[in-house]
Amino acid sequence: MENAVLITIGDEILSGNTIDTNSNFIATELKNIGIKVSQIFTISDEIETIKNTLRTAFEIGDLVITTGGLGPTRDDKTKKALAEFFDDEIALDEATFIHLKNYMEKRGRGDILERNKEQAFVPTKSTVFQNQYGTAPCMMMKYNNKLSFSLPGVPYEVKPLIKDQIVPYLKETFSLQYINTRIVSVVGIPESVLADIIEDWELSLPQNLALSYLPVGTRVKLRLTASGHNESVLQQQLEQEIQKLFPLIGESIIATSEDKIEKILGELLNEKKLTLSIAESCTGGELAKMITSNSGSSKYFVGGIVPYATAKKVEILNVSQKTVDEFTVVSEQVAQEMAKGCQKLFGSHISLSTTGVAGPGKGEDGKDIGTVFYTIRINDNEQTFRLYMPHLERLDFMYFVSQKIIQDLIGLLINNQ
Template identity: 60%
Template sequence: MQKFFSQMNATLITIGDEILSGNTVDTNSTFIAEQLKNIGIKTVQIFTISDEVETIKKTLKLAFEMSDLVITTGGLGPTKDDRTKTAYKEYFNDVLVLDEATFEHLKQLFIKRNREYLLEINKDQAVVLSKAYIFQNFNGTAPCQMVEENGKIAICLPGVPYEVKPFIKKQIVPFLQQKFKLPFIESRIISVVNYPESLLANDIESWELNLPKHISLSYLPVGNRVKLRLSASGDNLQDLKNDLEKQVKEVFDIIGDRVIATNEDKIEQILHDVLIKQKLTISTAESCTSGELARLITSVSGSSNYFISGIVPYQTEKKIEILGVDKNLIEKFTVVSEEVAAEMAEKCQDLFKTDIAISTTGVAGPNKGEDGNETGTVFYAIRIKDKTENFKLFLPYLDRGDFVNFVSQKIIQELVTLLVANK
């Protein structure tokens, strides 16, 4: 019989000195929290802790005081510095035993990979808590262990992201859905552009204050786009969808001219929907963004329907040789200029025969450009059919990686805004 939770809470614990040192980024917690949210489980706390047994035990105790479900990641490898299993054993007053099913699974895994010689080294990974329910690992060697005690659950996962994701999606989430009766969670994202967050909040205040109790609103700024996330919870999925649709229409009546999408979250997915709907093709000519624009656009399934090609003419000579940018134009205005960006877009459109072409030229840093342009300077052009829009940004406070990412996201957002306005 399923146990009913009107609201089930979870705490996530990331274990590993490599996370604390900054050498490894914790992507597991974000992924797990999102997957739990989708099935109605709220993550109330995320801890990042060291590989010390006492620290793990203390954090488990604290986590269980806050939540019904605790999920840990990390510290289950074959090396001696992995202490998670020991901490679990001591915390739950349990013993470790060799699990024959897990050992056989490991055996078959190593045979399949022609690595039988590693089996003895990894044998300890088949040693598990006697109280644990085991989820076998089909993408690695360390199994996932689940211990249930006093009505609460601890799930112990390895730390490698490509092992964690299939564990969560294919085994843990289905298990939790089967074991517990959880509320439905439904969300809608309203993407608003060119609207300062404070002004937006003021203009929709009356609507926000009158939201039904089962619907919550959060503001998620991304560059100069604000994502309004509406989340509803309840026991009837269709009712939730209808309620959210009603609220979306009410917001649209207030600020519709600033809304570019009411469903999708990522700007590249929003672009996909717009380009498919308007039956437009696109190409890119990137200098300072180093191909990030093309990567973002093609990260969406189905992008081959509209993305024709891209080019990264990083050196000035290649802008002349491959794209056909006028050398005299570069000498007159410098390679980092509005004029060159505009010509790059036009030549790109001619080269790839697309409806839309985007170009970028700028100085990502950390040093000044070859013509003395300041770090953080970028010109970009968006050419739609026979019309070119030119833009300039100055972002001296961003490091190289953040600069490239921000500029690429901003350009796609600008393109979507133009396309939605001109539809």
């Protein structure tokens, strides 16, 4: 059990209506038990296409996981394709029907509908993994020495099925090779320069270690993956190789294990016992969301404010109207006053502020789209930065700016220690 293939079924992904987040989740969970996803097929909800893709998938991988196409509506055809592919028939499964009935009754919908009853019909050769958060069951099929699982497409049904049932099942049934991953976060060095600096190191990595470059905003994540049969040996190997990076780029490394920037920040703030607050305008809540997406952020995050209307910057954050009139609301000066007011409002050690024009409409004062000023205030010290990124779409802009600010704050905290 080494190679997995994912099949995402559904026209909503191909049409651009929905972003496929299931594959990402499943790939991560499988990686943790040493199974590598070698391909992902995203296909439409047609019986012939599903059957052909199953055939190809079983040629490539030992494990095939399909998501989608199991809803009760007319456009879902996965189950029929499964039965045809495995030369099987669909029949009512008693256990699944009872589970479904209980599920519906618990939700006050005891009058089980005919369409929902269809959900309890499965291929007779399948082993059913019951879905605790929806009506479509997960079906496991055997194909020679290989396995397939067919799941519904709804992400919050997929996650518990994978995590609580499929991964434990695979772990127990097969003896799997360990895979360990470490992420080294590097800031302030462009990818191509970084590649030059660490070229010799990269070429001398042991055979069972693989390196990838993942640029995120102005940060480059180096992902080191090691595979083998002894987990503690892998951990040692990774640690050894990462230590060799420090003489080369030590000052630019902001983390060597954690991947998510909000988590790196959280650990630093906890360690230094510092609290944080935010006043954000052009990032519109994204920065607060990024910080609070880290579980445990209530330990250091006091609060945030999104004073979208200029009058609210003045009223709540004490930005002076004179400053706004003189320099416009998208200015270094307003960013500074926002940070100061925010620090006072929330009584935190650190405050961050953003003011800018996310576009595509021009800002009130005619400042160029893509311009942003942000201030990082730590106790009585502050620094203000300007970014200009006219090429980013609105949401990407909000995301990029938020990432950059957190990254800069981490840099300041590390270098001031």
